[in-house]
Amino acid sequence: MSQPPPLFDTALVxxxxxxxxxxxxxxxxLSRAVEDLGDRLxxxxxxxxxxxxxxxxxxxxxARLRSSGRIDRLVRLSPTPEPGEPLCLAGDAExxxxxxGAAFDLAVxxxxxxxxxxxxxxxxxxxxxxxxxxxxxxxxxxGSTLTELRQAFQHAESEVEGGISPRVAPxxxxxxxxxxxxxxxxxxxxTDSERLTVRYSDPFALMRxxxxxxxxNALTERRRTxxxxxxxxxAAEIYAERFSDPDGRLxxxxxxxxxxxxVPHESQQKPLKPGSAKARLADALGTPEHVVDPIGGSLx
Numbered sequence: 398m399s400q401p402p403p404l405f406d407t408a409l410v411x412x413x414x415x416x417x418x419x420x421x422x423x424x425x426x427l428s429r430a431v432e433d434l435g436d437r438l439x440x441x442x443x444x445x446x447x448x449x450x451x452x453x454x455x456x457x458x459x460a461r462l463r464s465s466g467r468i469d470r471l472v473r474l475s476p477t478p479e480p481g482e483p484l485c486l487a488g489d490a491e492x493x494x495x496x497x498g499a500a501f502d503l504a505v506x507x508x509x510x511x512x513x514x515x516x517x518x519x520x521x522x523x524x525x526x527x528x529x530x531x532x533x534x535x536x537x538x539x540g541s542t543l544t545e546l547r548q549a550f551q552h553a554e555s556e557v558e559g560g561i562s563p564r565v566a567p568x569x570x571x572x573x574x575x576x577x578x579x580x581x582x583x584x585x586x587x588t589d590s591e592r593l594t595v596r597y598s599d600p601f602a603l604m605r606x607x608x609x610x611x612x613x614n615a616l617t618e619r620r621r622t623x624x625x626x627x628x629x630x631x632a633a634e635i636y637a638e639r640f641s642d643p644d645g646r647l648x649x650x651x652x653x654x655x656x657x658x659x660v661p662h663e664s665q666q667k668p669l670k671p672g673s674a675k676a677r678l679a680d681a682l683g684t685p686e687h688v689v690d691p692i693g694g695s696l697x
Contacts, residue, residue: 405512406615406617407514409615413611413612414477415477416611417454422454423610424455426593426653427453427457429653430508431458431461431507433536434461434507434534438462445467445469445503445532446468446502447469447470447471447500448462448470449471449501449503449504449505450472450474450504450506451490451493451506452476452506453506454610456475456479458507459473462503468503470484472484472485473486474487476488476489476509490506490510491513491522493523493526500527500528501527503527503534504531505535508537511538511539512566512615516577520583521581521582524581524658524660527660528660530659531659531660533658535656535657536653536655536656537656538652538653539571539654540568540570542651543649545649546565546603546632546636549636550564550632552632553635554628558625562620563618563619566614566615571589571590578656578658582660584658585658585659588654589655590652590653591653596646596647599633600632600637600647
């Protein structure tokens with residue numbers, strides 16, 4: 398059976414990130430994620446002798462971890478070469494170059510894993526790279542990201558060209574990611590999301606920011622012919638008509654989904670077995686206990 402084509406053109410993703418970094422990376426989303434990462438790790442009261450920064454577009458997370466005073470050594474796997482960055486390897490988040498050994502106490506990844514072709518496989522590799530009781534904390538773009546731009550282009554293409562083409566990548570939903578963590582072998586999985594609204598003077602300012610973050614269309618099945626000017630201008634009109642605030646500025650949604658999980662270890666909390674409770678819920682609530690009759694009704 399033939400395999401479906403990969404969702405993302407990985408070489409193009411890397412090429413566009415290189416271009417964005419050279420031209421001046423727009424780091425407002427990444428800065429927010431780095432700040433939130435610090436707050437989340439502050440709640441974990443332990444040291445991490447060896448940490449991994451996996452695929453974060455800039456070394457900002459690595460710098461934050463080093464400055465925390467709780468990391469002895471940090472390895473960075475960067476999507477692009479970074480001369481001068483200590484212990485930095487250029488590599489692919491879907492092909493970790495660590496031989497499958499459980500080496501790391503902590504792994505973090507900010508705004509990178511939404512662009513991998515095999516997210517379940519990448520999570521499995523991450524879990525194998527962590528020691529027992531090791532922690533993974535990640536942040537990726539979620540399904541509500543750029544919903545306004547997606548709708549504007551779909552309606553514009555349908556009107557002008559009589560059909561639509563993929564222009565904004567499908568992204569994971571928060572409800573699905575906890576299950577992916579469990580499938581990858583992580584225990585105590587936690588996911589949550591935050592929606593950020595960024596306002597722009599016009600849709601073209603948003604598009605410039607997307608280019609400056611390396612987030613322009615890199616889908617394998619993307620349309621290869623140039624975007625028609627008529628389609629682009631109609632998309633801009635629809636965006637302004639449907640997603641403008643009273644002051645005329647336009648809204649753009651970015652959803653940041655956070656996920657975390659631990660590699661299983663005997664020291665971690667485990668759920669009690671059914672029937673092992675030593676106190677009755679009715680006593681705690683101060684109410685009479687009712688036993689359900691399997692035939693029907695209830696018995697005191």
